[in-house]
Amino acid sequence: MKTRRVLTAITMAVIAFFFSATPLPVAASVVEHTFVVSQMNVTRLCKETLVTVVNGQLPGPVIDVTEGDSVVVHVVNKSPSNITIHWHGVKQWMNCWADGVPMITQYPIQPNHNFTYQLNITGQEGTLWWHAHVPGLRATLHGAFIIRPRHGASSYPFPKPHKEIPIIIGDWWQMDLALLEKHFKKEIVDDLPVAATINGKIGDLYNCSGAVEDGYVLDVEPGKTYLLRIINAVLFSEYYLKVAGHKFTVVAADANYVNPYTTDVIAVAPGETVDALMVADAPQGRYYMVGLPNQAPLPDPQIPVFITRGMVSYKSDNNHGEEEGDPSNDVPMVPEMPDQHDTTTSFYFHGNLTSLHRPQRTKVPVQVDEHMFITLGLGSFCPHGRSCEKRWRGKSMGAATMNNVSFQLSADMAVPLLDAQYYHCNSTSSSGDGIKLYTLPDNPPRPFDFTNPALTPDGSEAALLQRTIRATAVRRFRYGTVVDMVFQSTSLLQTDSNPMHLHGHDMFVLAQGRGNYNASRDVASYNLVDPPMKNTVLVPRIGWVAIRFVADNPGVWFMHCHYEFHLMMGMAAVFIIEDGPTVDSILPPPPLNHPKCGHVNSLKANELYLLDNKVVSPA
Template identity: 40%
Template sequence: MVQISWLRAAVLVLCILPALVDARIRHYKFDVVATNVTKLCSTKPLVTVNGQFPGPTLYAREGDTVLVRVINHVKYNVTVHWHGIRQLRTGWNDGPAYITQCPIPPKQSFVYNFTLTGQRGTLLWHAHILWLRASVHGAIVILPKLGVPYPFPKPDKEEVVILGEWWKSDVEAVVDQSTKLGLPPNISDSHTINGHTGPLASCPSLQDGYRLQVESGKTYLLRIINAALNEELFVKVAGHNLTIVEVDAIYTKPFKTDTILIAPGQTTNALLTADKNPGTYLITVSPFMDIPIPVDNRTTTATVHYRNSSLTTTALTTIKPPLQNDTSIATSFLDSIRSLNSKQYPALVPQTVDHSLFFTIGVGVNPCPSCINGSHIVGAINNVSFVMPTVALLQAHYYNISGVYTTDFPGAPLSSYNYSGPGPKNLQTMNGTRLYRLPYNSTVQIVLQDTGVISPESHPIHLHGFNFFAVGKGLGNYNPASDPAKFNLVDPIERNTIGVPTGGWLAIRFRADNPGVWFMHCHFEVHTTWGLKMAFIVENGNGSDESILPPPKDLPKC
């Protein structure tokens, strides 16, 4: 984790003080400031948390209540999203700006208050407004309840490994420029591993990068998080296999692999055993993109360093990263992930479906008189490009404020075409703040169909407020007559973020047992900015235990 020098410029500081009021309540203070990340060899200040890039790790146990006071000292509005935390009936604390809360203005604060119910594992927190999550992000480690062991061999030590992206320029300036031009933003200048860019020629002090210190014969649990904005990433460790035991805070059937694929917003827990000859072994992080779209194609590196070896005398064991478009490696890894589905941790897959939805996802082109080409790229779900409101949707729903949104989001495309083909001639999308309403405790199936309107592309889709089961996937167009027969309704993986295959489809199922307003969007930040997002309203059930809790008294106002 890179330490940062403070600047006087105002920024977001998340100052975490791990004081315990009792065994079940954890208090944290997230303060805020503009900081210069000296180890990035950059003179550009970043919005950071606690002067650290990435930010500090939030530790708690299953069943704990967590209170985090976020104080905003920067010029930007700020929110923090606790990515993957279910937020049962506490949607006010979920964090996406203008969806569940109005943002925290400069010089103001807000206390996030939520309970970790039925969850344990690795998740992440990050800013959920503008592109601030480029530097405002960190890990959430939820330990099992006291006395409850992991369902895999206990590791000797645990390490948080956060992958990210870094721009030499101000990220918000990059986004503003692309918006004015109507073109995609510039790609990042480097990937990062725990805040280190690796051996960049322009920054000789970083030649060693991040170093994972290990001892021969011991096993390490690597809590790997992809906090990058726009890229799926391959991870490899030279000479070592990794045993996957958890993804997105869900235990998996353990399996060995030499390559991990992890999309933005996803987490993967892997066991690494230091069973090789003492020495230094390269870790590589490189992008996966199976179509010719520009990405940051640099490979960032770190090292596994055996403590009983010397960096000056021991040769470095290297390894080549996968090819950027190696779909076979990506598919093999993803197909190996299954829920543990044990007696203690069952996979409660909905066997019947109350709401069957079909969502096309992709990009389009809309008129833009002020843009350089007279048009700009937009993202869309079922041809609807989401328009962000100026009043938080949950607030509008709770207080019955009219005119903020409609509940007519289409449950299927309004017109049919060859979704995985060239697409329709008219590339324009509809604009609107349109939501889909779900009764409490109803079961939902969504088939997410990638489209080739401009170009097919994998989309890591994140659903707030719920985990879901990935029951089926395939290439080409989804066939409702034959494809459901191949669904896995026994032990599919349960996640909160998952990639829709390039030029293909993915079917997910979940139970709508969490009342509130819940965001669903692509976790490529560029696509979210373009409008590839929507939201569900889940109605209250019967009684107070199945209803949204009242809003906090210090909830920010728009």
């Protein structure tokens, strides 16, 4: 493997200073926001598109807080769709009620209704983000969530930057995204974005009637250091990010500090965040910042590659723009990007992440209580018991699975799963029979050569391995259980990577590999000293990742792939963490504004959860 990290002498000195300095603490505050969710027309590429946004902004407002603060967000839903907001990566310690997953932790916020989220930000620093947790709409309903150290920027375990810049990679759709899931369920699978964005701007690779689109511009001063807070908000692509003529020092991922290492390319999958320092040390001029998606090669289905680019522009003391030699007249430098089918660069980028040693860093538990082996892939189920050998053709329908289980909420659910768990509701469905839950298995139903390329073409060879059940898949853990979990990507019908996101917890990423996981061989490679901690773990294409987490946050937590199509197809499960033995390990009751169990028990889940224009009022 390539060098795991590169530590500079300056960085080491700063880390040493960090541990010796003890600045005075800063008093905690209450940070309050109002999010008005509405629709507005935006013209891009000569077409006006109706998009759903927060406060008329794209990306949405930045939530900027200090560790220890409380955050209050009033969501006012003026859109025609049901909405929830998820605070991606915020641990929600003992506060599962505010996690923002429809019919898992709360009722959706219906059109013309309001809801207030209350968050406590403890024990976290770095870059996270927020987004809608309803199908499709997170493409435009998202924004950065920045948590600063309690002792200020001087306590960063890296050189204090001159400026901090959120860089959000997104995509642009010329359609009402509220229809995305509806189309998908009708097997209309040709909905695709038309462009990619950096901080909401498409960039000059795209033109409209001959005029290039505006791109994001980062103005820099020579010699200054910039902290780029990079977020991938794209629905279905990992991205490579490069700036021509510059290198990055990666210092954090998913709001956890890592041992600094130098690279010229950032790999960031949907749901992930990366903090990287960039020194403006190139000759004065203009340099393209380019984002390029990767994808699996044929025979996997191929989608258009939407590259986006912005600009890093050096400020000049020369204010006469027309004078010869002015950098603004220079031709911008373009970086050399990886190939669109290059997933090796991503594999090594993620393999280079290791946790920075700090006194407060959580140590890896040595004793493991439960082991799970989870295969991730595509499958098919056949309505009415009919046989099926082809996906998305004739009688069969597509599914994405964890151990051959495709997640689906019961059609007659009347209360969120969290309410049912907390209140021990006797009648949790409109039929009065209760929610029927299915235990997520520890292993797939049968072992096979998971990464055999012969399984990728759509054919009868893989028909038996695709057999899928549709269920509300859950896994229950006792409080404090230490769980080892191996995610194994498969080559069933496709060989995509899978960014798996666990709500309410960080995961120790112990090891990754290509091909099939082999415990007798691969456990020896586990990093139990300084593994990175992530809330979103990229399972490499036809490979595996081993993670460990402690189930010590009581509540009902979603685990799912952050590729939107995989999530809509069912690559998800619910982890139920039971209460602990002490008062401070028991989930508190819900906030006063949270509807009580059975408050809407005359409604069905599909009336609440699906994105449609029908206004449903609580009974």
